[in-house]
Amino acid sequence: GAGVSQSPSNKVTEKGKDVELRCDPISGHTALYWYRQSLGQGLEFLIYFQGNSAPDKSGLPSDRFSAERTGGSVSTLTIQRTQQEDSAVYLCASSLARVSGNTIYFGEGSWLTVV
């Protein structure tokens, strides 16, 4: 499809395990965002990429969280030694350019449950 694609759509993992979440942005979109939405909570900004670089990592909640983007396209969000409070929906979004005025398109999210 032509939209933002995220995988896995659902993931159940044991506490302490590492997880990787993948995002395929819309082709040609240089800006890519990761957000987290916990149950009943608002959207929490995690990280923003422009191309392969991440000028704003301020939202990553701890050093257990990391993200990378390669080839200006696919991005991976990695959570090490998962904790129960990491359970949430992780949403990826992309847009055309860093210049304001471009609509941001979201994926369906990766639902993470840590047991």
Added chain:
Amino acid sequence: KQEVTQIPAALSVPEGENLVLNCSFTDSAIYNLQWFRQDPGKGLTSLLLIQSSQREQTSGRLNASLDKSSGRSTLYIAASQPGDSATYLCAVMTAGNKLTFGGGTRVLVKP
């Protein structure tokens, strides 16, 4: 630090009534404001984007206004339908391409 607030948190109306959703933000130095819709278990769908230089945008039954100086935006949905039931989120874009979201308004349109 930019803060975005949406009031009310939840809204229930009979079918056919007009919906009025409010969004306020604390820092008027924004590039744009976007309204999104989120259905249960789904991602976000962009509804309208208003540039900081604009005062309103319209799409079909949806109209969004922006008063940047007072830090307010309003989303109007005319002649509501049960299919409009969803959570509506507003978000403002600030320097560094940072998008800050409000907590959302859960809307229920009763047939």
